[in-house]
Amino acid sequence: MENFNDNSNYEKQRHGCVTAWLVFIIIANSLMALLYLLGGGMITENLPGVATSILVILGLLGVGNVIFAVLLLQWKKIGFWGFLGTSIVVLFINISIGLGIGQSLFGLVGVAILYGILQIKQNDVTAWENLE
Template sequence: MENENANLNTPKQRHGCVTAWLILMIVVNAITALSYLIAGDSVSESFPGSVSNFTLIILALLGIANVIFAVLLFQWNKLGFWGVSFYKFSSIAYKFKYWYSHWSIFIRFIRYCYFIRGFTN
């Protein structure tokens, strides 16, 4: 019984690399979402083919959602974990179909599994 009470009183801790990754994720996704909204024309020129303004708005909204999920993860909220997981797996599926090689997708999947392992310890 004492062991259960000790676990409840011990604050949660995360590894420093995971904290740095979450902060980097928040900053980079916020900058990316703002660049889609503010400098959409120059961003669309860097994509192969033509990209509509609607697509840039959707990408910006997804970036904002990813920032919100990362902040929730930073606060130890389970919704943040599920949001980031859904975002990452849907992103991997999209890139698997349209953009990247299979090895790049495999490396991203392994990196994400390592990230999940950091939260389960």
Template sequence: METNTENSNVTKQRHGCVTAWLILMIIANSATAILYLFASEMITKNLPGDVSTPMIILLGIIGIGNVIFSVLLLQWKKLGFWGFIITSIGALVINLTIGLGIGQSLFGLVGIAILYGILQIKKDNVTGWENLE
């Protein structure tokens, strides 16, 4: 059986800023999910209109998904990035449905651009994005 020695000897590395951002995303999304799932009354008081419990639960699930996608990115899986795109679109739809303005709702998509930009930071002349499988 042949093995690719060129690939097996190369250790992937990411810039410290990329690692720090991914850890920050894990912490922030964990906190968000906990708030949505366990402090929903506090959240619904500050939102326009009457927000249903299923919508709040769905936003909590999106937060949990984002934690999972952050971990996947730490494990070099490009699936984590695509997962963030899906959850961001889902959050956009939910935010519009519950009555947030278009500006506030679209602001969530900025996170995707920031994540993509951070994944472009190079370590040893290789971007984090290029290391993703």
């Protein structure tokens, strides 16, 4: 099979579902980052044990996820690894603030979904294979 990454005449394409998911990730993480960074008071009213510094960290991780989604749109595999990294950090934060292990592990489901969506083929090539 021809390696499309080495063929300069090949134009990378991604399935519309992949693009839609990445746009969804950008919107959702932007909103969550704004909520953590600007609506922290509302969150601490409902979860009094959560420090403001944790909310700032979660907000910054959300901003990071927006950047990682943009990198994926630009065909950069580092975007996926960034998502994995932020998810692992959030896992430890969730455990440290007292969430159960099951609830904390649920955040890693998003990474699995992202990886699965990157496996959708367009012209017999997955988006994952097109990532640099």
